[in-house]
Amino acid sequence: MRMRPTLNWTPTGDLPPGTTDLEPVAEALGAGGVLVLSGAGISTESGIPDYRGEGGSLSRHTPMTYQEFTASAPARRRYWARSHLGWRTFGRARPNAGHRAVAAFQRHGLLSGVITQNVDGLHQAAGSEGVVELHGSLDRVVCLTCGAFTPRRELARRLEEANAGFAPVAAAMNPDGDADLTDEQVGDFHVVPCTVCGGILKPDVVFFGESVPPSRVAHCRALVDGATSLLVLGSSLTVMSGLRFVRHAAQAGKPVVIVNRDPTRGDQHAVARVTLPLGTALTTVAEQLGIPGDGTL
Structure with missing residues (x-):
């Protein structure tokens, strides 16, 4: 019609x-x-919650910025611990x-x-x-050094192997697939490098502060x-x-x-x-x- x-x-x-x-x-x-x-x-x-609506995640959660992610190893550990846990729920979402x-x-x-x-x-x-x-999309991961792309499911497998038994209970889920965890829950979460060059891996998404x-x-x-x-x-x-x-x-x-x-x-x-x-x-x-x-x- x-x-x-x-x-x-x-x-x-x-x-x-x-x-x-x-x-x-x-x-x-x-x-x-x-x-x-x-x-x-x-x-x-x-x-999947939104950022700014009623009860939106920005009222309790500050998203990772590109500047913090690239400059700080502890920030990357915190991000990947939270994102890895969040991906288990995020990846199960249906249209x-x-x-x-x-x-x-x-x-x-x-x-x-x-x-x-x-x-x-x-x-x-x-x-x-x-x-x-x-x-961008959370389905993909990119190396900031060599530019190689990796399917997120492959990274999830590697993170599972590197962090056996990691299963904290998150306080909430955020629109970027990031689960709310305390520093104590993050603990000594192990971040894995790029398999091609050993560089820093980042989800292929535009972070806050990134163009x-x-x-x-x-x-x-x-x-x-x-x-x-x-x-x-x-x-x-x-x-x-x-x-x-x-x-x-x-x-x-x-x-x-x-x-x-x-x-x-x-x-x-x-x-x-x-x-x-x-x-x-x-x-x-x-x-x-x-x-x-x-x-x-």
């Missing part, structure tokens, strides 16, 4: 009030050519109704692309193709340029890595629709912000557009 595009963007600078009306979402998707930009909020229904709906919209030709700020791989697990992972590769940014800008509209799903848009694409779309006169429970930094650029839970909202829109709701979309 295709709907005639009637969304208009007016640069008033005013913040649109939150709404439960799904018409702007259905209208944008019905017109086709939608570029999706997703954030941590789309994965909360899969058991939810929101991820499945995005994949269904793509299969039905309504999307021009998908950009995600998440590092969990759940869009791909749900069936989305060509997903641009703005901040998204310029080529990736340019690719995302091109996707915005080629889209009819931008649909933001579950992102507070607090960091510039995602907000810049909202601004770019708005400056080009492309409608921006946001689905997020809380206000976002990009609200002033949006035609609407829908406050419904993502799984419910996107499944309902799929049904409105005639996409079969068979439980898996």
Whole structure:
């Protein structure tokens, strides 16, 4: 089902009030050519917490920065101990109704692309193709010395062998796969080096304080340029890595629709912000557009 595009963007600078009306979402998707930009909020229904929503991890957890990770061996030990434990839970997460709906919209030709700020791989697990992972993926590990890539499952195996019996109980899980552990729980956790050159291993994700590769940014800008509209799903848009694409779309006169429970930094650029839970909202829109709701979309 295709709907005639009637969304208009007016640069008033005013913040649109939150709404439960799904018409702007259905209208944008019905017109086709939608570029999706997703954030941590789309994965909360899969058991992965977000950073800034109600109860978000930033209220109790300071993420590792690139500068700290590269400069401090104790910081790397702490990071890998927490990340290794977190990976056991993080790696078991499964796509939810929101991820499945995005994949269904793509299969039905309504999307021009998908950009995600998440590092969990759940869009791909749900069936989305060509997903641009703005901040990288926890599935891969890179050596900071020689640049060699390693599957995360291989590193997990090596860390298991090097730290037999390591099984502390974490206080909480964070969106980057980092489990909350005390220094006592980290103990003398053994970090393994690159098997190629003996260098420092880092997850292939963009840490706080690290920049998204310029080529990736340019690719995302091109996707915005080629889209009819931008649909933001579950992102507070607090960091510039995602907000810049909202601004770019708005400056080009492309409608921006946001689905997020809380206000976002990009609200002033949006035609609407829908406050419904993502799984419910996107499944309902799929049904409105005639996409079969068979439980898996």
